[in-house]
Amino acid sequence: MKLRQHKPDDEIPTSSMADIAFLLIIYFMVTTTFAATRGLDFSLPEEDDTPPVIEKEESVLIRINPDGQLMVDEQPKQLDEVIEYLKPKLDRNPKKPVIIQPEETAPYGYMVSVFDQLRRAKIIEGRGLVERSELPENFPEEDWEEGKNINISIPTRREIESFWF
Protein backbone atom coordinates (compact mmCIF):
# COMPACT_ATOMS: atom_id res chain seq x y z
CA MET A 1 0.00 0.00 0.00
CA LYS A 2 1.39 3.35 -0.97
CA LEU A 3 1.31 5.82 1.88
CA ARG A 4 0.69 9.43 1.07
CA GLN A 5 3.44 11.51 2.58
CA HIS A 6 2.63 14.96 3.92
CA LYS A 7 5.21 17.29 2.49
CA PRO A 8 5.75 20.45 4.58
CA ASP A 9 5.78 23.77 2.75
CA ASP A 10 9.18 25.36 2.16
CA GLU A 11 8.87 28.69 3.86
CA ILE A 12 10.74 30.69 6.41
CA PRO A 13 8.63 31.35 9.49
CA THR A 14 8.34 35.12 9.77
CA SER A 15 5.50 35.39 12.23
CA SER A 16 7.78 36.38 15.11
CA MET A 17 9.66 38.94 12.99
CA ALA A 18 7.15 41.69 13.76
CA ASP A 19 7.34 40.92 17.49
CA ILE A 20 11.11 41.32 17.48
CA ALA A 21 10.89 44.46 15.40
CA PHE A 22 8.34 46.06 17.69
CA LEU A 23 10.43 45.20 20.73
CA LEU A 24 13.34 47.05 19.12
CA ILE A 25 11.08 50.01 18.33
CA ILE A 26 9.95 50.20 21.95
CA TYR A 27 13.60 50.15 23.05
CA PHE A 28 14.50 53.04 20.73
CA MET A 29 11.39 55.01 21.64
CA VAL A 30 12.14 54.72 25.36
CA THR A 31 15.83 55.59 25.05
CA THR A 32 15.46 58.41 22.53
CA THR A 33 15.53 61.93 23.90
CA PHE A 34 15.09 64.83 21.57
CA ALA A 35 18.03 66.89 22.65
CA ALA A 36 18.25 70.65 22.28
CA THR A 37 21.21 71.03 19.97
CA ARG A 38 21.07 74.72 19.15
CA GLY A 39 22.24 77.83 20.84
CA LEU A 40 24.09 81.10 20.57
CA ASP A 41 27.76 80.99 19.70
CA PHE A 42 30.09 83.20 21.66
CA SER A 43 33.74 83.60 20.68
CA LEU A 44 35.94 84.11 23.67
CA PRO A 45 38.61 86.77 23.20
CA GLU A 46 42.13 85.51 23.66
CA GLU A 47 43.41 86.09 27.15
CA ASP A 48 46.06 88.75 27.08
CA ASP A 49 48.22 89.91 29.96
CA THR A 50 47.76 93.50 28.83
CA PRO A 51 44.26 93.73 27.40
CA PRO A 52 43.10 97.05 25.99
CA VAL A 53 41.61 99.26 28.63
CA ILE A 54 38.16 100.38 27.57
CA GLU A 55 36.93 103.54 29.15
CA LYS A 56 33.30 103.75 30.13
CA GLU A 57 32.85 106.80 27.93
CA GLU A 58 34.02 104.87 24.86
CA SER A 59 31.49 102.13 25.27
CA VAL A 60 27.85 101.45 26.00
CA LEU A 61 27.32 99.70 29.31
CA ILE A 62 24.26 97.51 29.83
CA ARG A 63 23.81 96.53 33.44
CA ILE A 64 21.29 93.83 34.31
CA ASN A 65 19.76 94.01 37.77
CA PRO A 66 18.58 90.87 39.59
CA ASP A 67 14.95 91.95 39.10
CA GLY A 68 15.42 92.13 35.33
CA GLN A 69 15.71 95.90 35.10
CA LEU A 70 18.13 96.99 32.38
CA MET A 71 20.26 100.06 32.97
CA VAL A 72 21.75 101.20 29.68
CA ASP A 73 24.37 103.86 30.40
CA GLU A 74 22.63 104.26 33.78
CA GLN A 75 19.23 104.89 32.16
CA PRO A 76 16.43 102.37 32.73
CA LYS A 77 15.37 100.74 29.45
CA GLN A 78 13.14 97.94 28.24
CA LEU A 79 14.74 95.12 26.24
CA ASP A 80 13.08 96.24 22.99
CA GLU A 81 14.35 99.81 23.46
CA VAL A 82 18.03 98.85 23.53
CA ILE A 83 18.61 98.73 19.76
CA GLU A 84 16.87 102.07 19.30
CA TYR A 85 19.17 103.59 21.92
CA LEU A 86 22.29 102.08 20.34
CA LYS A 87 21.42 103.07 16.77
CA PRO A 88 22.75 106.70 16.74
CA LYS A 89 25.79 105.73 18.81
CA LEU A 90 26.82 102.84 16.55
CA ASP A 91 25.99 104.76 13.40
CA ARG A 92 28.65 107.26 14.46
CA ASN A 93 31.12 104.60 15.59
CA PRO A 94 30.27 101.03 14.45
CA LYS A 95 33.14 99.58 16.49
CA LYS A 96 31.91 101.02 19.78
CA PRO A 97 31.92 98.16 22.31
CA VAL A 98 28.65 97.25 23.98
CA ILE A 99 29.35 95.75 27.37
CA ILE A 100 26.89 93.42 29.06
CA GLN A 101 27.38 93.35 32.81
CA PRO A 102 24.83 91.34 34.79
CA GLU A 103 24.70 91.59 38.56
CA GLU A 104 26.04 88.51 40.36
CA THR A 105 22.60 87.44 41.55
CA ALA A 106 20.81 88.14 38.25
CA PRO A 107 19.44 85.04 36.52
CA TYR A 108 21.57 83.81 33.62
CA GLY A 109 18.53 83.86 31.32
CA TYR A 110 18.46 87.66 31.45
CA MET A 111 22.00 87.89 30.10
CA VAL A 112 21.16 85.47 27.27
CA SER A 113 18.08 87.54 26.34
CA VAL A 114 20.12 90.73 26.08
CA PHE A 115 22.88 88.93 24.16
CA ASP A 116 20.26 87.50 21.77
CA GLN A 117 18.71 90.94 21.26
CA LEU A 118 22.10 92.45 20.38
CA ARG A 119 23.06 89.57 18.10
CA ARG A 120 19.86 89.96 16.10
CA ALA A 121 20.84 93.44 14.92
CA LYS A 122 23.52 94.17 12.35
CA ILE A 123 25.27 97.21 11.00
CA ILE A 124 24.38 97.36 7.31
CA GLU A 125 26.23 99.60 4.87
CA GLY A 126 24.09 102.66 4.16
CA ARG A 127 21.40 101.74 6.69
CA GLY A 128 23.25 101.68 9.98
CA LEU A 129 22.15 99.45 12.85
CA VAL A 130 19.01 97.52 11.93
CA GLU A 131 17.15 94.39 12.90
CA ARG A 132 16.22 91.87 10.19
CA SER A 133 12.52 92.55 10.77
CA GLU A 134 12.99 96.25 9.94
CA LEU A 135 14.29 95.50 6.47
CA PRO A 136 12.04 94.99 3.45
CA GLU A 137 11.21 91.36 2.66
CA ASN A 138 13.10 91.50 -0.63
CA PHE A 139 16.31 92.68 1.07
CA PRO A 140 19.09 90.38 -0.25
CA GLU A 141 20.11 87.70 2.22
CA GLU A 142 23.78 88.04 1.17
CA ASP A 143 23.77 91.72 2.10
CA TRP A 144 22.33 90.83 5.50
CA GLU A 145 24.97 88.14 6.02
CA GLU A 146 27.70 90.62 5.12
CA GLY A 147 26.47 93.06 7.77
CA LYS A 148 28.70 93.64 10.78
CA ASN A 149 27.71 92.35 14.20
CA ILE A 150 27.67 94.63 17.21
CA ASN A 151 30.97 94.55 19.09
CA ILE A 152 29.58 92.80 22.18
CA SER A 153 31.74 92.23 25.22
CA ILE A 154 30.83 90.25 28.32
CA PRO A 155 33.73 90.77 30.71
CA THR A 156 33.98 88.52 33.71
CA ARG A 157 34.10 89.88 37.25
CA ARG A 158 37.84 89.14 37.42
CA GLU A 159 38.50 91.05 34.21
CA ILE A 160 36.49 94.03 35.43
CA GLU A 161 38.42 94.10 38.69
CA SER A 162 41.82 93.49 37.06
CA PHE A 163 41.84 95.45 33.86
CA TRP A 164 38.71 97.34 33.05
CA PHE A 165 37.91 100.95 33.76
Added chain:
Amino acid sequence: MRLKARHTQEPVIPTASMADIAFLLIVFFMVTITFEKDKTQVVLPKTELRFEVPKIAAYISVTDQGQVRVTDGEATSVLVQGVEDVDSFAANLVQTFPDRPVVLKADSNAQYRDIDRIIDSLKRAKVKLIYLLSEQKTVDDEGLG
Protein backbone atom coordinates in the same frame (compact mmCIF):
# COMPACT_ATOMS: atom_id res chain seq x y z
CA MET B 1 -27.03 16.24 -8.19
CA ARG B 2 -24.62 16.59 -5.35
CA LEU B 3 -23.10 20.02 -5.07
CA LYS B 4 -19.41 20.38 -4.32
CA ALA B 5 -18.73 21.70 -0.85
CA ARG B 6 -18.16 25.39 -1.01
CA HIS B 7 -14.58 26.48 -0.36
CA THR B 8 -14.66 28.87 2.52
CA GLN B 9 -11.81 31.30 3.04
CA GLU B 10 -10.49 31.55 6.52
CA PRO B 11 -10.56 35.10 7.90
CA VAL B 12 -7.00 36.29 8.44
CA ILE B 13 -5.45 39.66 9.02
CA PRO B 14 -2.60 40.18 6.57
CA THR B 15 0.47 40.79 8.66
CA ALA B 16 3.15 40.22 6.06
CA SER B 17 3.95 43.94 5.74
CA MET B 18 3.97 44.49 9.52
CA ALA B 19 7.65 43.60 9.80
CA ASP B 20 8.51 45.95 6.92
CA ILE B 21 6.80 48.85 8.66
CA ALA B 22 8.42 47.97 11.95
CA PHE B 23 11.89 47.78 10.41
CA LEU B 24 11.37 51.12 8.69
CA LEU B 25 10.59 52.63 12.09
CA ILE B 26 13.67 50.98 13.57
CA VAL B 27 15.86 52.44 10.83
CA PHE B 28 14.36 55.90 11.55
CA PHE B 29 15.13 55.65 15.26
CA MET B 30 18.62 54.26 14.65
CA VAL B 31 19.45 57.13 12.31
CA THR B 32 18.03 59.88 14.52
CA ILE B 33 19.16 58.63 17.92
CA THR B 34 22.00 60.46 19.61
CA PHE B 35 23.28 59.25 22.91
CA GLU B 36 23.53 62.38 25.01
CA LYS B 37 26.66 62.80 27.05
CA ASP B 38 24.84 65.02 29.48
CA LYS B 39 21.32 64.34 30.63
CA THR B 40 20.98 67.12 33.22
CA GLN B 41 17.44 68.49 33.26
CA VAL B 42 17.49 72.26 32.97
CA VAL B 43 15.12 74.98 31.80
CA LEU B 44 17.07 76.56 28.98
CA PRO B 45 16.87 80.29 28.25
CA LYS B 46 14.91 81.20 25.12
CA THR B 47 16.44 82.97 22.15
CA GLU B 48 15.28 83.90 18.67
CA LEU B 49 18.69 83.34 17.17
CA ARG B 50 19.94 79.76 17.39
CA PHE B 51 22.82 78.02 15.65
CA GLU B 52 23.54 74.32 15.35
CA VAL B 53 25.90 73.12 18.06
CA PRO B 54 28.75 70.86 16.84
CA LYS B 55 28.12 67.18 17.49
CA ILE B 56 31.51 66.75 19.13
CA ALA B 57 31.75 69.25 21.95
CA ALA B 58 32.45 69.42 25.66
CA TYR B 59 29.47 70.16 27.89
CA ILE B 60 29.17 72.10 31.13
CA SER B 61 25.72 72.01 32.66
CA VAL B 62 24.57 74.23 35.52
CA THR B 63 21.29 73.74 37.34
CA ASP B 64 19.31 76.50 39.04
CA GLN B 65 20.68 75.12 42.33
CA GLY B 66 24.25 75.69 41.16
CA GLN B 67 25.10 72.02 40.57
CA VAL B 68 27.74 71.71 37.88
CA ARG B 69 28.36 68.70 35.63
CA VAL B 70 31.13 68.47 33.07
CA THR B 71 32.11 66.22 30.19
CA ASP B 72 34.78 66.51 27.53
CA GLY B 73 32.35 64.96 25.07
CA GLU B 74 33.92 61.51 25.26
CA ALA B 75 32.28 60.14 28.40
CA THR B 76 29.09 60.75 30.33
CA SER B 77 29.07 63.95 32.38
CA VAL B 78 30.24 63.90 35.99
CA LEU B 79 29.24 66.07 38.91
CA VAL B 80 31.95 68.41 40.15
CA GLN B 81 32.18 69.92 43.62
CA GLY B 82 31.64 73.46 42.45
CA VAL B 83 32.44 76.03 39.81
CA GLU B 84 36.04 76.16 41.10
CA ASP B 85 36.62 72.65 39.72
CA VAL B 86 35.86 73.88 36.21
CA ASP B 87 39.37 75.42 36.17
CA SER B 88 41.11 72.06 36.12
CA PHE B 89 38.50 70.58 33.78
CA ALA B 90 38.97 73.43 31.27
CA ALA B 91 42.77 73.21 31.47
CA ASN B 92 42.71 69.45 30.85
CA LEU B 93 40.21 69.85 28.03
CA VAL B 94 42.31 72.39 26.14
CA GLN B 95 45.43 70.28 26.65
CA THR B 96 43.73 67.16 25.22
CA PHE B 97 41.42 68.72 22.63
CA PRO B 98 42.67 72.26 21.87
CA ASP B 99 39.96 73.13 19.32
CA ARG B 100 36.97 71.52 20.97
CA PRO B 101 34.09 73.96 21.57
CA VAL B 102 32.35 74.05 24.92
CA VAL B 103 28.57 74.01 25.19
CA LEU B 104 27.19 75.78 28.23
CA LYS B 105 23.93 74.14 29.16
CA ALA B 106 22.78 76.33 32.01
CA ASP B 107 19.40 76.76 33.61
CA SER B 108 17.74 80.07 32.85
CA ASN B 109 17.43 80.72 36.59
CA ALA B 110 21.03 79.84 37.46
CA GLN B 111 22.75 82.72 39.20
CA TYR B 112 25.01 84.72 36.92
CA ARG B 113 27.75 84.48 39.54
CA ASP B 114 28.26 80.80 38.67
CA ILE B 115 28.16 81.41 34.93
CA ASP B 116 30.64 84.27 35.25
CA ARG B 117 33.04 82.00 37.14
CA ILE B 118 32.72 79.29 34.48
CA ILE B 119 33.24 81.68 31.56
CA ASP B 120 36.27 83.05 33.39
CA SER B 121 37.73 79.55 33.75
CA LEU B 122 37.18 78.90 30.05
CA LYS B 123 38.79 82.19 29.08
CA ARG B 124 41.82 81.51 31.23
CA ALA B 125 42.15 78.01 29.78
CA LYS B 126 42.07 79.63 26.31
CA VAL B 127 38.91 77.95 25.09
CA LYS B 128 38.13 79.64 21.78
CA LEU B 129 34.43 79.14 21.27
CA ILE B 130 31.50 78.44 23.52
CA TYR B 131 27.84 77.86 22.76
CA LEU B 132 25.06 79.02 25.05
CA LEU B 133 22.45 76.31 24.63
CA SER B 134 18.94 77.70 24.23
CA GLU B 135 15.40 76.93 23.22
CA GLN B 136 13.45 78.67 20.50
CA LYS B 137 11.79 81.88 21.59
CA THR B 138 8.22 82.23 20.38
CA VAL B 139 5.90 85.22 20.06
CA ASP B 140 4.42 84.37 23.47
CA ASP B 141 7.81 84.73 25.19
CA GLU B 142 8.11 88.41 25.89
CA GLY B 143 10.79 90.21 27.86
CA LEU B 144 13.81 88.81 29.62
CA GLY B 145 14.51 85.22 30.61
